[in-house]
Amino acid sequence: MLVVDDNPVNLKLASDLLEMEGMDVYRAVDAESALEMVRKKTPDLILMDIGLPGMDGLTLTKILKEEGATKNIVIVALTAFAMKGDQEKIMASGCNGYITKPINTRKFSEEVKRFL
Amino acid sequence: MIKVPTMHSEFTFQQIVESIPNAIILVDREGKIAFVNRQAEMLFDYNRDELSGQSIERIVPHRYREKHPGYRNMFFDDPKARAMGVGRELFALRKNGSEFPVEIGLNPLITANGTLVLVSIIDITERKRAEERFRMIVESAPNAMVLINGEGKTTLVNSQMEKIFGYSKEDLINVEFENIIPSLFKERDAGYRNSFFAMLPDTPVNNVHNLFAMHKDGTIFPVEISFHPIEHAEGTLVLAIIIDITERKNQEVNRLKSEFLTNMSHELRTPMNAIIGFSEMLIDKKVGELNAKQLEYLNDIYASGTHLLQLINDVLDLSKIEAGKIELITESFSVPNVIGEVVKVLKPLADKKGITISLYLLESVDRVCIDKSKFRQILYNLLSNAIKFSNWEGGISIETFPSNDNCFALKVRDTGIGIAREDIDRLFAPFVQLDSGTARRQEGSGLGLTLTKKIVELHHGKIIVESEINQGSEFTIILPRHISNN
Numbered sequence: 001m002l003v004v005d006d007n008p009v010n011l012k013l014a015s016d017l018l019e020m021e022g023m024d025v026y027r028a029v030d031a032e033s034a035l036e037m038v039r040k041k042t043p044d045l046i047l048m049d050i051g052l053p054g055m056d057g058l059t060l061t062k063i064l065k066e067e068g069a070t071k072n073i074v075i076v077a078l079t080a081f082a083m084k085g086d087q088e089k090i091m092a093s094g095c096n097g098y099i100t101k102p103i104n105t106r107k108f109s110e111e112v113k114r115f116l
Numbered sequence: 117m118i119k120v121p122t123m124h125s126e127f128t129f130q131q132i133v134e135s136i137p138n139a140i141i142l143v144d145r146e147g148k149i150a151f152v153n154r155q156a157e158m159l160f161d162y163n164r165d166e167l168s169g170q171s172i173e174r175i176v177p178h179r180y181r182e183k184h185p186g187y188r189n190m191f192f193d194d195p196k197a198r199a200m201g202v203g204r205e206l207f208a209l210r211k212n213g214s215e216f217p218v219e220i221g222l223n224p225l226i227t228a229n230g231t232l233v234l235v236s237i238i239d240i241t242e243r244k245r246a247e248e249r250f251r252m253i254v255e256s257a258p259n260a261m262v263l264i265n266g267e268g269k270t271t272l273v274n275s276q277m278e279k280i281f282g283y284s285k286e287d288l289i290n291v292e293f294e295n296i297i298p299s300l301f302k303e304r305d306a307g308y309r310n311s312f313f314a315m316l317p318d319t320p321v322n323n324v325h326n327l328f329a330m331h332k333d334g335t336i337f338p339v340e341i342s343f344h345p346i347e348h349a350e351g352t353l354v355l356a357i358i359i360d361i362t363e364r365k366n367q368e369v370n371r372l373k374s375e376f377l378t379n380m381s382h383e384l385r386t387p388m389n390a391i392i393g394f395s396e397m398l399i400d401k402k403v404g405e406l407n408a409k410q411l412e413y414l415n416d417i418y419a420s421g422t423h424l425l426q427l428i429n430d431v432l433d434l435s436k437i438e439a440g441k442i443e444l445i446t447e448s449f450s451v452p453n454v455i456g457e458v459v460k461v462l463k464p465l466a467d468k469k470g471i472t473i474s475l476y477l478l479e480s481v482d483r484v485c486i487d488k489s490k491f492r493q494i495l496y497n498l499l500s501n502a503i504k505f506s507n508w509e510g511g512i513s514i515e516t517f518p519s520n521d522n523c524f525a526l527k528v529r530d531t532g533i534g535i536a537r538e539d540i541d542r543l544f545a546p547f548v549q550l551d552s553g554t555a556r557r558q559e560g561s562g563l564g565l566t567l568t569k570k571i572v573e574l575h576h577g578k579i580i581v582e583s584e585i586n587q588g589s590e591f592t593i594i595l596p597r598h599i600s601n602n
Binding site: 007009010013016017020051080081101102103104105106 | 381382385386387388389390392393394396397400402425
């Protein structure tokens with residue numbers, strides 16, 4: 001699976017946690033490099049921080065969901081739910097679901113697995 | 117003075133006058149009509165024979181006939197080409213007795229038979245109608261409008277002007293425009309003032325000014341004014357359109373507040389993720405064994421982190437409520453169910469102190485339609501306070517019962533240390549914590565009750581506190597059963 005987060009510490013937290021549970025994890029710090037990685041090797045699931053620099057997470061989601069090769073990838077948004085209407089925007093862009101930040105490390109991998 | 121150029125003498129005077137598109141009448145010293153052209157015949161609906169030799173007063177409306185000869189004599193005493201009756205409204209009379217507004221030019225004509233006056237007459241009925249239509253448009257415009265003349269004075273205002281300035285039309289007409297908008301020429305020199313209206317560029321795009329105006333009651337409000345030059349027969353006038361932008365500015369302020377809250381939300385929660393997440397992982401020994409001290413310190417970090425997160429959430433919630441950014445999301449849910457959920461979450465905390473929680477939930481308070489997560493938040497706050505301030509092996513009870521006017525009540529009672537009467541007032545103030553000892557102060561943010569009260573108020577409900585020192589406390593909240601989604 002692919003984890004995308006522009007904050008390197010948070011990227012490490014989520015990725016290390018999932019790797020400890022035995023999952024094969026790739027990392028990306030922005031939407032553009034995430035896109036490149038997806039084209040090279042299709043992941044089963046993408047865990048994506050919403051607030052990314054440059055192209056934002058929801059735009060990336062829309063792009064992936066529109067292409068035949070990538071539309072079946074499960075995309076889970078990571079969000080702090082800062083704004084009113086965040087939830088609607090996330091679901092409207094095609095995400096399969098969301099997990100709120102800060103993450104609960106004890107439940108995180110279970111929640112992620114549930115999406116697969 | 118009109119002199120017929122000799123080189124074109126093949127044209128007679130008559131041919132020239134007949135070819136002029138205006139109505140022309142030649143009048144002699146005694147006021148008798150000497151000549152009438154075709155246009156004049158058509159305009160007044162007379163045959164030239166009917167008018168030849170008649171006195172000019174024949175085509176002047178009755179009410180002006182008395183004074184007219186006087187004006188005639190004044191002209192012949194000092195015959196100069198000019199417009200007649202400047203500043204007056206002139207009317208002419210047709211054969212059938214009907215009147216129409218006119219503009220009249222007078223030209224002295226020196227002939228062998230003495231001085232005549234060549235009167236050219238223009239029917240300005242259409243022009244007056246157009247002016248009236250313009251006036252009506254200005255009046256019916258949704259924005260405040262002022263017509264300003266070449267001297268910088270107001271000549272026409274509409275009702276919207278009365279509305280936004282609080283003055284009557286009479287007060288606003290024929291005054292210097294800068295008296296109405298004092299900030300227009302503030303700190304500018306006389307040169308700027310004098311040329312301002314004359315030098316307005318043609319395109320309104322460059323003519324928008326953000327200024328301040330003063331209402332009759334003294335309040336100052338921000339306005340946006342655009343100036344539009346209008347070509348008029350009497351010279352260039354300026355139409356000023358004034359918009360009260362108080363509302364627009366408020367919305368801008370609100371939008372900035374919103375953006376700030378949103379950014380803060382995100383920024384503050386991001387590092388918390390790492391602090392809480394990594395301490396959790398270390399405590400859970402996911403990255404190796406720990407000695408007792410390491411575990412202890414990590415627990416301290418973790419506890420501080422979760423406390424900080426709670427503080428951030430509470431402060432942001434409070435800010436959002438203050439900024440009016442919180443909307444209630446209503447849904448139908450079962451009150452006993454939510455109470456059960458919250459009790460389940462807090463039971464471990466109660467068990468640690470040997471506290472028993474009893475429920476007395478009346479069946480008549482079952483499903484309600486309000487903001488479920490806010491209700492849960494209130495209950496969580498009241499119950500955790502009850503546990504915090506209860507003694508060892510104390511008892512807490514949670515009751516629900518109907519209240520009048522389609523409301524229901526939730527009462528959380530404890531038998532703990534209670535609250536002193538003088539402290540009850542301060543209870544809901546932000547960051548007030550009524551506990552003794554620094555150890556306790558680490559839990560909670562001091563905002564719980566503040567938020568609870570605000571949420572209850574958002575629901576148009578009530579919160580009541582009864583307490584006595586060492587006897588325990590009772591917190592009752594009354595909420596409506598239904599809130600409509602607006």
